Amino acid sequence: MSASRLPGADARPVVAFSFEGQRVEARAGDTVAMALWAAGQPALRASSRDGAPRGVLCNMGICYECLVVVDGDTVRGCMQVVREGMDVRRGGKP
Amino acid sequence: MSGERIVDADVGVLGAGPGGMAAAKALAAAGLCVVVLDEGHRAGGQIFRQLPPGAPHAAIAEPPSHAHGHALIDGFGASKVELRSGASVWDAKPGRLWFEQDGASWLLRCKHIVLAPGAYDRCIPFPGWTLPGVLTAGALQVMVRGFGVVPGKRALVVGSGPLLLPTVTALASAGVEVVAALEASSRWRALRALPGVLGNGARLREALWYGRKLLTAGVKLQWGWTVFGVEGDGRVQRATIGKVDADGRPRRETARTIEVDVVGAGFGLVPSIEAGLLLGCASRLLPARGGHCLVVDAEQRTSVAGVYAVGEACGIGGAEVAMAEGELAAAAIVRLARGAPIAAGIARKAARERKAADALLRAFAPLPGLHELAQPETIVCRCEDVTLARAKAAAALHGGSHRAIKIGCRAGMGPCQARICGPSLQALACGRPELPMDLPVAQTPLKAVRSETILNAPEG
Ligand SMILES: Cc1cc2nc3c(=O)[nH]c(=O)nc-3n(C[C@H](O)[C@H](O)[C@H](O)COP(=O)(O)OP(=O)(O)OC[C@H]3O[C@@H](n4cnc5c(N)ncnc54)[C@H](O)[C@@H]3O)c2cc1C
Numbered sequence: 401m402s403a404s405r406l407p408g409a410d411a412r413p414v415v416a417f418s419f420e421g422q423r424v425e426a427r428a429g430d431t432v433a434m435a436l437w438a439a440g441q442p443a444l445r446a447s448s449r450d451g452a453p454r455g456v457l458c459n460m461g462i463c464y465e466c467l468v469v470v471d472g473d474t475v476r477g478c479m480q481v482v483r484e485g486m487d488v489r490r491g492g493k494p
Numbered sequence: 495m496s497g498e499r500i501v502d503a504d505v506g507v508l509g510a511g512p513g514g515m516a517a518a519k520a521l522a523a524a525g526l527c528v529v530v531l532d533e534g535h536r537a538g539g540q541i542f543r544q545l546p547p548g549a550p551h552a553a554i555a556e557p558p559s560h561a562h563g564h565a566l567i568d569g570f571g572a573s574k575v576e577l578r579s580g581a582s583v584w585d586a587k588p589g590r591l592w593f594e595q596d597g598a599s600w601l602l603r604c605k606h607i608v609l610a611p612g613a614y615d616r617c618i619p620f621p622g623w624t625l626p627g628v629l630t631a632g633a634l635q636v637m638v639r640g641f642g643v644v645p646g647k648r649a650l651v652v653g654s655g656p657l658l659l660p661t662v663t664a665l666a667s668a669g670v671e672v673v674a675a676l677e678a679s680s681r682w683r684a685l686r687a688l689p690g691v692l693g694n695g696a697r698l699r700e701a702l703w704y705g706r707k708l709l710t711a712g713v714k715l716q717w718g719w720t721v722f723g724v725e726g727d728g729r730v731q732r733a734t735i736g737k738v739d740a741d742g743r744p745r746r747e748t749a750r751t752i753e754v755d756v757v758g759a760g761f762g763l764v765p766s767i768e769a770g771l772l773l774g775c776a777s778r779l780l781p782a783r784g785g786h787c788l789v790v791d792a793e794q795r796t797s798v799a800g801v802y803a804v805g806e807a808c809g810i811g812g813a814e815v816a817m818a819e820g821e822l823a824a825a826a827i828v829r830l831a832r833g834a835p836i837a838a839g840i841a842r843k844a845a846r847e848r849k850a851a852d853a854l855l856r857a858f859a860p861l862p863g864l865h866e867l868a869q870p871e872t873i874v875c876r877c878e879d880v881t882l883a884r885a886k887a888a889a890a891l892h893g894g895s896h897r898a899i900k901i902g903c904r905a906g907m908g909p910c911q912a913r914i915c916g917p918s919l920q921a922l923a924c925g926r927p928e929l930p931m932d933l934p935v936a937q938t939p940l941k942a943v944r945s946e947t948i949l950n951a952p953e954g
């Protein structure tokens with residue numbers, strides 16, 4: 401995971417959550433989308449047409465390509481900040 | 495219970511980017527009560543991205559102008575302005591802004607509204623652009639400068655306009671190898687920007703700074719090139735690049751393939767005017783400024799009484815324009831509220847910055863030929879999974895108006911409200927690259943919020 405972060409000491413606490421049932425370690429202040437990117441998981445939702453993977457496009461809340469389901473609510477992964485213990489699933493059709 | 499979730503202020507500012515911050519700071523300094531709403535997590539807007547506190551930030555190089563930004567953020571933090579971060583504004587009418595914050599439904603009541611909602615990246619569809627790992631140029635900047643996350647090992651940066659430069663420098667300072675940086679405009683066309691750059695000391699310094707950074711990173715901007723397509727198994731692995739003609743039309747015989755794991759594409763910016771349209775503000779199409787822009791007078795007043803607009807929403811112009819216009823809007827409001835005259839320098843500065851920005855952007859007006867990158871099976875509307883072939887069939891069957899295309903194939907009807915496909919949809923569906931972009935949709939909710947937020951919205 402450290403290879404996909406800028407070098408240097410990170411003073412932020414680790415925040416752990418689950419993505420599709422697997423444990424992911426993030427840092428406080430990460431969004432779900434950025435934590436998953438840093439963990440090598442760029443595919444966030446499946447397109448409705450052929451199930452093709454989709455991921456972050458705009459990273460600023462405009463495009464809705466990063467939809468994930470957090471504790472049952474469909475949200476934009478690039479705007480949702482990580483919380484300890486949250487359950488994150490891949491999103492589907494927006 | 496919804497009754498408690500009402501805030502009152504003299505001025506409500508939508509957006510905590512350079513435009514909104516400059517306005518809010520000046521308004522607070524004049525003793526007015528100001529509340530700023532921004533969906534982002536920290537002040538700064540798109541350009542002055544701040545990393546989360548405690549994150550390592552050693553490596554990121556910033557151009558000289560960002561010193562103004564940091565001074566503004568510091569001054570803003572120290573001022574009496576109430577900033578509400580993570581607040582998505584989803585509905586508006588004069589004197590009222592409805593927003594969702596931490597899952598709760600809120601209403602801001604104010605005498606004046608300053609709109610500073612900024613802009614978003616303009617997308618142009620090309621084969622493979624839906625693969626994870628193809629992002630907007632802005633998204634890559636946000637990733638590096640806003641979150642300290644490294645996008646990949648080998649990057650391709652494509653598009654058109656000044657924003658390719660900060661994207662390349664952000665990637666290079668994060669240790670990413672920028673395999674190619676492709677500007678679709680020709681070098682000769684870009685020369686048109688020269689008077690705008692040479693005539694403005696700050697812009698010239700900025701251009702030289704970026705030039706030096708590219709040189710040290712060993713990245714050479716290739717003029718008149720773009721991406722023809724991207725491929726990979728579940729994520730980006732290869733890209734085909736090639737030359738384009740003076741109108742942006744791909745010259746297929748020049749195609750060659752390179753190995754990359756991330757692509758940043760930025761074909762300019764589109765002004766975010768939806769909130770203004772919802773408020774009833776007049777707009778007009780100014781292609782060189784990025785598309786439909788809110789119309790303002792010499793004091794940043796929109797056509798609706800009590801509603802002001804500053805920065806990118808009035809046409810793409812960059813941070814210096816946004817800050818100058820923010821101060822001007824504040825001065826106009828202070829004159830109304832306190833009777834204090836507007837200092838002459840403030841209006842002059844805003845006009846000067848806007849003129850310099852217009853001169854620069856003329857060189858990067860969208861190239862219609864880039865609409866020939868998409869192939870029949872290329873998805874044009876990502877929300878509804880509509881391919882170019884389907885959009886064309888809809889236009890042929892139902893007529894080529896924006897409305898007919900949308901109803902015919904559902905393109906542009908998804909949650910992004912056509913922010914991504916709208917700029918190119920009609921040109922693509924009608925096979926007429928020169929057709930202008932659609933007027934953005936003015937519909938609530940402006941941002942997707944919980945249904946409870948809408949049901950529990952405080953009345954006002
Ligand atoms: C990703 C990106 C990177 C950029 N990098 C550079 C750069 O390096 N150099 C440069 O000169 N220019 C850059 N720009 C151009 C940039 O738009 C301007 O320089 C400057 O940020 C414009 O200031 P602004 O105040 O008009 O808007 P912005 O800085 O865009 O601020 C607008 C704010 O409004 C908020 N907002 C919008 N709608 C809502 C809503 N409905 N509810 C709540 N909040 C909302 C947004 O979250 C945002 O923080 C960049 C633009 C983008 C999109």
Ligand code: FES
Pocket residue numbers: 455456457458459460461462463464465466467476477478479
């Ligand atoms: S990546 Fe565009 S909304 Fe999240």
